[in-house]
Amino acid sequence: MLLSANQLLDDAEEKQLASSNVREWLFELKDTIYEAEDVLDEINYRALRYEQKRSKPSSKRFQFFLNCFSTFDEATERKIVNILDRLKFIIEQKDVLGLKQRGTSRFSQRLLAPLADESCVYGRNDDKEKVIELLVSDSGSSSNKIFVISITGMGGIGKTTFAQLVYEESIVKSQFLIRSWVIVSNGYTFSITAKRIMDEVISHECKIEDPNQLQHALKEALSDRRFLLVLDDAWDESYAHLEPLMSCFQSGACGSMIIVTTSSDTIAEKMGTVPTHYLQTVSDDACLMIFENLVFKDAKSETNQELHAIGRDIVRKCKGVPLAVKSLADLLRSVPDLEEWKRH
Structure with a gap:
């Protein structure tokens, strides 16, 4: 699907200056690619965890980990299906927008230019100041x-x-x-x-x-x-x-x-x-802010108040690894069920 979109990139990049619709099309494509990259990161992280657990099998913990995988697999499959549906819809817009395939073999690196939301990153201010100081001096x-x-x-x-x-x-x-x-x-x-x-x-x-x-x-x-x-x-x-x-x-x-x-x-x-520059794990408080930012939309909800306490215990198990926090947040934000949360 990405290769199909790739065929349209050169034409879209030229036409976006004159067409707000084409600019919006490129934005939607970028957003979908970022989601795809997030899914791949989650899969890579789970694969690493699986190898670590397999090399040190403790029967009960390992079985619990495998059970978590089945929930993760279901959530990941839903994400992949959603991404593919979005890509299909995006590509189908080419005729309406007048985009032409140019047969290029490249995948625009500009399309993958980094886009981080600082409001979703916690516990890295000291690290950032040190690296920026190196860059500007x-x-x-x-x-x-x-x-x-x-x-x-x-x-x-x-x-x-x-x-x-x-x-x-x-x-x-x-x-x-x-x-x-x-x-x-x-x-x-x-x-x-x-x-x-x-x-x-x-x-x-x-x-x-x-x-x-x-x-x-x-x-x-x-x-x-x-x-x-x-x-x-x-x-x-x-x-x-x-x-x-x-x-x-x-x-x-x-x-x-x-x-x-x-x-x-x-x-x-x-x-x-x-x-x-070695990046260390982040504090439990920083992990909790990442988790709550991703999971809770209505902080005043009664159910959410009960989930907050459980969320704090879940976050501690992530041992300060942001991707572990994000993976669990993605799993749990669509499941506002106390018993399901307790199982994690």
Whole structure:
């Protein structure tokens, strides 16, 4: 479904300037993609938890965990069906909007530009101040032309969301001529990642296929320009496709910054030029605010008042992991049943 939408992107991005309906279409598509990414994050988190529990089987706890999975599976299936229905509806609007397929093979990285809602993030103010201070001052060793800040922590701790908040800060935006956000997960090659960065830098699709020419073009595009680049979700500890990228970045102006988000201490140490920033778990109070913000719409409801006390106990079990809190909140917000809540 996303590939079908991809065929319409180039035309939509051009026509949105003249058509508010097309702008709304792009907004709906972005919103749906963000929901899809949230679902994938939840699945990844559950998979990690499953592996941890399976490696340390305690019969009663493990069975309880598997029972939770069945509830999670049902909720996730409903979300996926809803996302697919929305995508189908969005794509069907192409004729009404006069959008044409152009046969492009890219998926616009601009469509996936980060969009974090600071009002839904709690317990990260100190972390944010420290990283922003690094970004707006030329911190680090004087021998480094380009500074690399590694942000690491366990899965589900909120590394990407945190990086998004920093990336969108107005004081950060004002410091850099170029800003770009790319995902560099396993399976990504140098060419894929370099072309995504080029799309951002030159503001249109990069059609260069040869890796050597692409490396030269990226060096030229960044030459003497101060940039902020986020390499999100780095997993490949061999550093294979990131090393040639890093050589391209050296052409940028002094004070250019790179943020790397990763769960790997090895990658964080390899890439960082300043001390690694470790994201820790957040407090129970912060977790409770995340939970209540997602679950409770009517704080004065009598039922909600009873659920609040149970919610506090549920949140403690999440051990300060924001994604665990969000996953449970998604499960429970549509089930205002005391007995169901007590089972969690």
